[in-house]
Amino acid sequence: MLTGLIAQLLNGVQYGLLLFLISSGLTLIFGVMGVINLAHGSLFMIGAYLAFGVASLTGSLWLALPVAVLGGAVFGAVLERLLFRRFRTRAHLDQVLLTFALILLFEEGRSALAGNQFHSVPVPAVLDFSVPVIGGFGYSAYRLAVLAICLLVAAGLVWLIERTRIGSAIRAAAENTEMLNLLGFDAGRVHTLVFAGGTALAMLAGALAAPLQSVYPGMGDGFLILSFIVVVIGGLGSVAGAFWAALLVGLIDTLGKAYLPQAAGIAVCAMMAVVLLWRPTGLFSRT
């Protein structure tokens, strides 16, 4: 029983960290730009398909990771400059329409380029072995590597936001865009940077998840919903909040599926309802 619990906690942490990669971008984009990006789950999906494509062509998943990060940054910057910039000050409903349209475009594009099949992505050969965890249950080395990469990225992100000059600009932008201009930063550049970074994180998460989840149409939908829950629980715009909330959601979701499968679907939503009643602005909200 206890050993089972330890394995489930590990599963929950690993799932939560992957959720963090996706939701950190979502919360930053919302916090800094005030944009609700429904297409964020599609960016995750694009990252996964990119990994599938790169891995099939070159045989190397490792190559897919930098491609996803750099490609994501460029793609995000282009999206921000061409579209999101114009929608930053528009009503939320307009933003929802824009990002919903993007979901449809991305899905159609995916269908045209990669088809509607389910594709499995092989784990890199070096990590294709399993590490015994407890009892007869082992963990694939790749899964452990993903866990480590997510932790590194999380630490790097927190350092960047809390300790660097650009991080203070991002935090200032979240508070007040005018103030940012007065401080001598170019607010537009900060927005582009944040959107590029958020997109890169979502696509990196997709690329990392590809061998764990396989790639298939609409694979980002479930993650999008969970990511929104993470953002709401953690407090809109708070990266540290997203980190702890993602771990919490990952653990609750995993433990729910393991010990209360009948209620697994609602466990996370019930928790969100409780948090909203108790602290309506989220656990780590600055206000």
Place this chain on the structure above:
Amino acid sequence: MRHVSRRAMLAGAALTAGLCRPAIAQGAPLKVGMMLPFSGTYAALGENIAAGFELLIAENDGKLGGRAVTLIRLDDESDPAKAPANVNRLTERDNVDVLLGTVHSGVVMALVQAAREKEIPLFIPNAGNVAATRDLCSPHVFRSSFSNWQPAYGMGRALAARGVKKAAWVTWDYAAGKESGEGFRDGLRDGGAEMTHLLTVPFPETNFQPVLAQISGLGVEAVGSFFAGGGAIQFVKDYAASGLRATIPLCGSGFLTEGVLKPQGAAAEGIQTALHYGDGLDNAKNVAFRTAFKAKTTRDADVYAVQGYDAGQMLAAGLTATKGDAAAAMAFAAAIRAARIDSPRGAFTLSASHNPIQTIWLREARDGQNKVIGIAAKDLADPGTGCKMAGA
């Protein structure tokens, strides 16, 4: 004469309709509406079912029961929302005499409903929902494939025969998963063993870790499962990566390794599954069928091709008895029920609820093939619980 009872009216109307039915104009071809997935995830299945069916018709020089057959293809896209409209197009616009379809369990229900209401014979060449040959059985509905219960029952029996006492079933939380779990439970029970746990994952999620981490603590000797397509690929790979296979072998309903052995690779090697068809079935009919199918399509035949071919054989049996009149419902159904279908899977007959009474083969995944290694359950019939066949 103040009122004619509604029942009498209906009876009268039915009688008149019967009398007015035009005698089959000799030479008017029989229209078969093939409602199958020709696009999307199940496109390959739909194509092989259609090709198997067409092969049977071609072998009979384009005629069944002396009547020429025309095929009308309709892509159902495996979309349940579009299913009623698609069925209507076939029955109302194209006026088909016979329906053939389909793969998806949700879509097939619209076909079953039409067959029951409009009394058009329906042949189901894949979808395994038990209801079609249980509560919702009908004299007009025939299945050439399987019920979800059957392959899993065979797997349970085979495990029990090997001396396994306790096993768990892992599946998606949806109808096909639940129905196959019941088969597994019944098969184990009839062999003197027990299904101690039923573990489910929300459909169509592929994060299997929470379930896998529980398995070593359950005290079971084997794990059976029902997943298909992409879920089957991922589950088999994750099960292998968890290291569980060394102590707790994985087995399943045949769809766990059907058509997905290549992407599963080494993770699938040695997995045993049960299904009504398999690779290397050594009977003359199967050899001839596979050769003919390959010659016609350049593809290798699979279980779906067999199911399409046998749907054709069942239709042929009915039409031969009625000299090409598919609307002579009683004689048509009686002939199909009496027929012994000489299938590539091994000969079978239909149960009272119109589902094949068939041998479920035990197979083992070896070198990219699901090799038949024995019999899991001989001449197995679905229980057909709740089937009340009116007018049969």
